[in-house]
Amino acid sequence: MAPTVEIRDLTFTYPGIDGRPPPGAPPLIENVCFSLDAGQRCLLVGSNGAGKTTILKILGGKHMVDPSMVRVLGRSAFHDTALTSSGDLCYLGGEWRRDVAFAGYQVNIQMDISAEKMIFGVTGVDSRRRDELIKILDIDLGWRMHKASDGQRRRVQICMGLLKPFKALLLDEITVDLDVLARANLLTYLKKECEERGATIIYATHIFDGLDDWPTHIVYIAHGKLQLALPLEKVKEMSQLSLMRTVESWLRKERDEDRRKRKERKEKGLPAFDKVIEGSRVVNNGWAAGRLTSTIAGEENFFLSSNSVLR
C-alpha cells in the first residue's frame, strides 16, 4: 500500500512578491525525504526556525512545490483542494489558531458566540464522534467564546478541527494553552484514531510531556535539512535518556556546532550569520485566502491557474 505521507527530495524557498525565490536566496528546506504509513504518528522536532512549520504548511497545501515532492494520500494538497475540503487531510496550526472555518466562513474565535453554536455549526459530522470529542475535551457547550479563557477557546477550536474523521492530520503545536488533563486526553484520543482508524499524524512540538510512548516515529530537522527519521524504538535503542532529554541533547549538539562555525567565520573576518536575502518574506505568511482559479481539477490542469504561488 502507498504511504499516506510521502516527501521526496523536498526543497523550498519562500517566494518574493513576484512569485519567485529572490536571486541568491538559499533553500530553506533542502532535500527532505521521509514517508509515513497509515496508523503512524510522527513527532516533528527541531529548534526554533528549523523549518517544521514550513514543512507542515507545504504538506497542508499552503505553499506550492512540485507535486512530485509531497504526496498526501497519493495527492498534492496545493493542487488538489478536495483533499482538504473533504476533511481527509486536516491541518491545525498557524492561521488556524486565530480563525476557524465556521459554516463556510472564517470566524474569529473571540466572537460573542456560544461553544454549542460553533461546534454544531459544523455540518455533515457524525454525532457520536462529536459527542466523544466534546466529552474528551470537557467542553461546556454554554461557554461564550468572547468570555472563555484561552484554553477553553482552544478546546472548542480543536474539537471543531477534529470533527471530520481525517485520514492525515498535521498538528503545528496546538496544545500550548491546554491544561495537563485536556492535553493528555487529547493525545490519547489521537493515538486511538491512528490505532483504530489507521489515521496518520505529524505533530510538531516543543512540549514533550506525556510523549515518551506516543509517537511511532521521530523526524528531526535542523536548518531545513533532515537529520534523522526513525521509528521510536530505534531512537530508544540509540539513547537511554527520556525523549525530551534525547531531543535536548541533539539540539545542544546542533547549537554548539553552530557556535563553532560562527566563531570560525568571525576569525576569518566573515559575518557570523549568513546574510539575509531581502525579498523572501511573504506577507500574510504565504496565505492568501481564495484562489484566482480553481485547481480542483487536479495538478495536471494546474498550468491553467493564474495563482500558482499563494493560496
Ligand SMILES: Nc1ncnc2c1ncn2[C@@H]1O[C@H](COP(=O)(O)OP(=O)(O)OP(=O)(O)O)[C@@H](O)[C@H]1O
Ligand atoms: N513567510 C516567510 N517568508 C520567508 N521566510 C520565512 C517565512 N516564514 C518562515 N520563514 C523562515 O523560515 C525558517 C523556518 O521557519 P519555520 O516557521 O518553518 O520554523 P519552525 O521550525 O516551525 O520554528 P519554530 O519552532 O520557532 O516554530 C525561519 O528561518 C523563518 O525565518
